Amino acid sequence: MEADFFQKGLQTELEKQGVDFIYFVDISHLTDKQTKGYSTAILFGIALSKDYLEKVAANPDYVEQMKNNKTIKSDEFHLTELKTDKIADNIEKYIVSKGFKAYSQSEENILKTGYYDNENRKTPLPHKTIAGLAGLGWIGKHNLLVTEKYGSAISMCSVLTNAPLDSKRQEPSIPLCGNCNICRDICKTNAIKGKTWYCGIEREKIIDVFQCTTCLQCIVQCPWTKKYMNKNEKAHTHNNV
Numbered sequence: 001m002e003a004d005f006f007q008k009g010l011q012t013e014l015e016k017q018g019v020d021f022i023y024f025v026d027i028s029h030l031t032d033k034q035t036k037g038y039s040t041a042i043l044f045g046i047a048l049s050k051d052y053l054e055k056v057a058a059n060p061d062y063v064e065q066m067k068n069n070k071t072i073k074s075d076e077f078h079l080t081e082l083k084t085d086k087i088a089d090n091i092e093k094y095i096v097s098k099g100f101k102a103y104s105q106s107e108e109n110i111l112k113t114g115y116y117d118n119e120n121r122k123t124p125l126p127h128k129t130i131a132g133l134a135g136l137g138w139i140g141k142h143n144l145l146v147t148e149k150y151g152s153a154i155s156m157c158s159v160l161t162n163a164p165l166d167s168k169r170q171e172p173s174i175p176l177c178g179n180c181n182i183c184r185d186i187c188k189t190n191a192i193k194g195k196t197w198y199c200g201i202e203r204e205k206i207i208d209v210f211q212c213t214t215c216l217q218c219i220v221q222c223p224w225t226k227k228y229m230n231k232n233e234k235a236h237t238h239n240n241v
C-alpha cells in the first residue's frame with residue numbers, strides 16, 4: 001500500500017516536471033555491471049515539438065549551421081536533453097529524500113561517476129535498452145528508438161533505484177521498419193548500414209557512430225516521425241524548455 005503511494009507520488013512529481021511518458025521497468029535480470037545492483041529503472045521522456053521537427057526537416061544543414069553560428073544553446077533538442085537530464089537528477093534527489101537509493105543516468109552524472117566510456121561512446125545501460133524492455137518501441141535501422149506515437153522524436157533519461165516500485169518488463173519489440181531504408185539513404189556520411197535490429201546485434205553492425213555527425217536527419221526523415229508531425233493534433237510545445 002505504502003509502495004503504491006510512493007509510486008503515485010513519483011508519477012505526479014514527474015508529470016509536474018513536464019514529461020510525456022513514464023515507465024517503471026524491471027531490470028533485475030540484467031548483470032550488476034549494467035544495473036549497479038538496482039532492480040528498477042524509471043524511464044521517461046519528452047517529445048520534440050512539431051514546429052522544431054518541420055524546421056530541421058526543411059533544412060538538412062540545420063545542425064551544421066547551428067554549430068557554425070554557435071546557436072546550440074537555443075536548440076530545442078539540446079534544451080530538451082538538458083531538461084530530461086535535469087529531471088533525472090531531481091528524481092534521484094526526491095527518491096533519496098524518501099530514504100531509498102537512486103542513480104540518475106543524466107549525462108553529467110554518468111560522466112562524473114565514470115559510467116560513460118567516451119572512447120567507445122557507450123554506457124553500460126543505455127536508455128534505449130531500458131525503453132526496449134519497457135515496450136515503448138523498437139530500434140530502427142538508424143539505431144534510434146521508434147515509438148508509434150512520436151516516431152523517433154523524443155529525448156529520454158532514466159533513474160535506477162531500489163525503491164519498492166511495481167515494475168514490469170516486456171520482450172523487446174520486433175522492428176516495424178520493413179523494407180524502408182530512408183534513414184540509410186539520407187545519411188550523408190553513410191554511417192547507417194540499413195541493418196534490421198535484433199536482440200544481441202552489435203551496434204557497430206547497424207551504425208558507425210564515429211561517422212555520425214549528429215545532423216538529426218535520421219530522426220526527422222523517419223516515416224514514423226513524419227506520421228507524428230502530420231497528425232492532426234494540436235502541436236506539442238514545451239514553452240519552458
Ligand code: B12
Pocket residue numbers: 081084105121122123124125126127128129130132133139142143144145146151152153154155156157172199200201202203204206207209210212214215216218219
Ligand atoms: C553515446 C551516444 C551517442 C553517440 C553514439 C550513438 C549510439 N548509437 O550509440 C553519438 C554521439 C554518435 C550519438 C549520436 C546521436 N544521438 Co545519441 N546518445 C548517446 C548516449 C549518451 C549513450 C548511448 C549508448 O550507450 N550506446 C551504446 C550502444 C551499445 O547502445 P545503444 O546505442 O543504446 O543501442 C543498443 C541498445 O539499445 C540495444 N538494445 C535495445 N533494446 C534492447 C533490449 C535488450 C533486452 C537488450 C539486451 C539490448 C537492447 O541494442 C542497440 C544496438 O546494439 C545516449 C543516452 C543514453 N545514456 O542512453 C544518447 C541517445 C541514444 N542519443 C540520442 C540521439 C537523439 C542522438 C542523435 C539523433 C542526435 C544527437 N544530436 O546526438 C544522434 C543519432 C545517432 C544514431 N543514429 O544512433 C537519443 C536517442 C533517442 C531515440 N529516439 O532513440 C539518446 C537516448 C539521448 C536522449 N537524450 O534521448 N549519440
